[in-house]
Amino acid sequence: MFDAAQRALLELPGFATLATLARDGSPHLTVMWHRCVGDTLRMIAPASATKVRNISANSRVSTIIAHPSNGYDYLELRGHAELLRDDAAARAELRLIAARYVGDQADAFVDRLSAAPRVLIVIHPQRVRAHLREGSL
Secondary structure, X not given: OOOHHHHHHHHOOOOEEEEEEOOOOOEEEEEEOOEEEOOXXXXXXXXXXXXXXXXXXXXXXEEEEEEOOEEEEEEEEEXXXXXXXXXXXXXXXXXXXXXXXXXXXXHHHHHHOOOOOEEEEEEEEEEEEEEOOOOOO
């Protein structure tokens, strides 16, 4: 699904903005860390988070992933999200995600989190739009 330039952007430690739909149909946006695995995007959230409740009710999502040093280069993903409610698996994935952003501090970062259960969010894109300047990656 992702071409080489898109995958190169996804491999950078840029932030993703995840859009979910609230029960009243209004958008809810959250800035997230992420990791690309195959043709999916993975994120972690507390099980009690608004985004998790929203995805439980309506799995349709949209995500923008911006280049960390130039927000004019970005990907837009539209599709659906799957929730994996396995705290141990979510925390293991969070260590991998955190390593992209905080390096050697990833384990300490995850260990400092509350004991509240975490959920793994797996985004399955159905549409990808790239806004990348020629030669930007």
